[in-house]
Amino acid sequence: MGLELTKDDRDMLDGKHGKAARKAMEIITALGEIYGAKRLIPVSSVQIAGVSYHNLGEAGLEYLSDMAEDGQVRVLTTLNPAGMDLTEWKKHGISESFAKNQERVVEAFLKMGVIATCTCTPYLIGNLPHYGEHIAWAESSAVCFANSVIGAMTNREGGPSALASALTGRTAEYGFHLQENRVAQVRYNVEARIENTDDFGLLGQVIGARTKKAIPYITGVANATTEHLKSFCASVATYGGVALFHMEGLTPNRTQVPDKTEVIIQDELDAARSELDDTDIEIDFISVGCPHASIKEIAEIAEMLESKKVAKEKTVWITTAKPTKDLAVKMGYYDTIEKAGAFLVSDACCAVAPLKGRFKGLLTDSAKACFYARGKNSFKTRIRTIEECIKEAIA
Amino acid sequence: MSKFEGRKIYKGRAEGEALVTSEDISFYGGCEPDTGVIVEKGHELEGKSVAGKILVFPSGKGSTVGSYVLFALKKAGLAPLAIVNKETDPVVAVGSIISEIPTIDHIDVSKIKTGQKLVVDAGLGVVSIVE
Numbered sequence: 001m002g003l004e005l006t007k008d009d010r011d012m013l014d015g016k017h018g019k020a021a022r023k024a025m026e027i028i029t030a031l032g033e034i035y036g037a038k039r040l041i042p043v044s045s046v047q048i049a050g051v052s053y054h055n056l057g058e059a060g061l062e063y064l065s066d067m068a069e070d071g072q073v074r075v076l077t078t079l080n081p082a083g084m085d086l087t088e089w090k091k092h093g094i095s096e097s098f099a100k101n102q103e104r105v106v107e108a109f110l111k112m113g114v115i116a117t118c119t120c121t122p123y124l125i126g127n128l129p130h131y132g133e134h135i136a137w138a139e140s141s142a143v144c145f146a147n148s149v150i151g152a153m154t155n156r157e158g159g160p161s162a163l164a165s166a167l168t169g170r171t172a173e174y175g176f177h178l179q180e181n182r183v184a185q186v187r188y189n190v191e192a193r194i195e196n197t198d199d200f201g202l203l204g205q206v207i208g209a210r211t212k213k214a215i216p217y218i219t220g221v222a223n224a225t226t227e228h229l230k231s232f233c234a235s236v237a238t239y240g241g242v243a244l245f246h247m248e249g250l251t252p253n254r255t256q257v258p259d260k261t262e263v264i265i266q267d268e269l270d271a272a273r274s275e276l277d278d279t280d281i282e283i284d285f286i287s288v289g290c291p292h293a294s295i296k297e298i299a300e301i302a303e304m305l306e307s308k309k310v311a312k313e314k315t316v317w318i319t320t321a322k323p324t325k326d327l328a329v330k331m332g333y334y335d336t337i338e339k340a341g342a343f344l345v346s347d348a349c350c351a352v353a354p355l356k357g358r359f360k361g362l363l364t365d366s367a368k369a370c371f372y373a374r375g376k377n378s379f380k381t382r383i384r385t386i387e388e389c390i391k392e393a394i395a
Numbered sequence: 396m397s398k399f400e401g402r403k404i405y406k407g408r409a410e411g412e413a414l415v416t417s418e419d420i421s422f423y424g425g426c427e428p429d430t431g432v433i434v435e436k437g438h439e440l441e442g443k444s445v446a447g448k449i450l451v452f453p454s455g456k457g458s459t460v461g462s463y464v465l466f467a468l469k470k471a472g473l474a475p476l477a478i479v480n481k482e483t484d485p486v487v488a489v490g491s492i493i494s495e496i497p498t499i500d501h502i503d504v505s506k507i508k509t510g511q512k513l514v515v516d517a518g519l520g521v522v523s524i525v526e
């Protein structure tokens with residue numbers, strides 16, 4: 001019984017390393033006590049969520065500014081997307097006042113030594129933990145990817161608790177940091193056609209809704225690319241709160257195979273698609289890149305847009321991380337995409353940008369994007385492959 | 396005078412009137428940060444303000460952004476004086492810590508009624524009904 005602390009932990013809790021470290025340690029130890037952790041463990045990587053000013057508001061920003069007075073990160077720490085492209089926001093229709101506030105948020109993080117990556121796919125651009133590494137990540141899609149696809153170990157942190165781990169380099173040892181909590185609980189055999197990112201998103205939606213938090217062991221998926229898996233992770237975490245899954249032959253964690261097997265058939269995926277397809281939709285917004293697009297996806301999109309023109313009444317956002325955008329500039333993909341009249345937007349995405357009221361209907365390949373487009377922005381939605389999305393854009 | 400013993404989540408002492416619900420609270424989307432009023436449709440406390448009360452509820456629910464709502468309430472002088480839970484969830488726990496709101500849990504919240512005068516000593520993990 002009781003949470004054992006090292007001398008260093010205690011010093012932080014006593015304020016010997018400053019105000020922010022003390023507050024951070026209070027958060028870590030309280031969570032440890034609530035979840036019955038026996039000790040704190042070091043983490044080597046942190047991903048912070050709660051970056052868009054749209055979600056944080058003035059109070060959230062004030063908290064970050066307080067922490068930034070004397071807080072300094074102790075480990076590699078990266079950031080979730082912001083509410084706008086931090087350099088090209090003007091041409092995307094973001095207001096001056098929003099931009100100013102968003103910049104204040106990023107400045108507070110920079111002051112603490114956070115690397116302002118502003119992406120939900122840190123694993124694509126340099127925050128890539130290895131198998132078995134203990135980390136403290138927020139952003140549910142990245143949590144799911146880190147635990148499942150990489151085999152690193154993290155709980156589903158919130159913004160303040162992830163920041164607390166960054167400032168102390170510690171987390172409480174409970175939940176997914178313990179091997180006994182990472183064992184598969186229900187087997188799902190997929191008897192359906194799973195080919196593109198939209199299919200993987202729909203599969204995530206079906207399994208997420210069925211399994212809730214029970215850890216799935218998935219069989220019947222023969223092949224998957226990193227892009228497919230990131231789409232699946234985003235969806236299964238959004239619709240089910242899943243932080244860890246096993247996919248036979250594709251993910252690295254060893255686990256017992258559950259006796260209980262459920263079957264997933266094509267009809268269910270079709271039903272999931274119909275659920276996300278609003279019938280009376282007028283598509284004026286097309287977005288690909290939830291989670292952030294990889295350089296491979298951007299290369300493919302550029303090829304589809306070569307010498308084409310986006311229809312006048314449509315806005316196209318391809319969202320990605322800044323380093324990936326820089327690479328796209330170097331490779332000429334950026335010019336091709338922008339010449340066609342689409343935007344290659346970095347740092348932000350259609351789920352966290354202040355877009356309410358600007359569009360009516362979203363076409364996307366992402367099941368997660370549909371969820372937020374409906375819930376936060378009251379857009380109608382349709383889900384298709386990336387190729388179909390781009391075809392619609394230039395139709 | 397009835398006295399209940401629970402567990403400290405965040406230290407501090409407060410005296411005040413209880414506002415009690417048997418339903419969980421989502422601060423993000425469920426409580427207005429600039430008024431302290433519960434706005435979740437159909438919630439037992441819909442239309443009531445948590446400001447200056449000792450807020451007694453089973454547990455928190457919903458998005459982790461809820462922690463920042465408690466912080467916003469505190470900054471605006473509209474936070475509860477203290478929080479008493481059956482089982483504090485991480486969103487409320489983190490919210491209490493960053494906002495320095497005395498908070499305890501492992502309390503049978505059904506034993507407390509709205510309007511009763513309470514003393515919370517969160518450091519000791521004790522809540523007492525004084526009237």
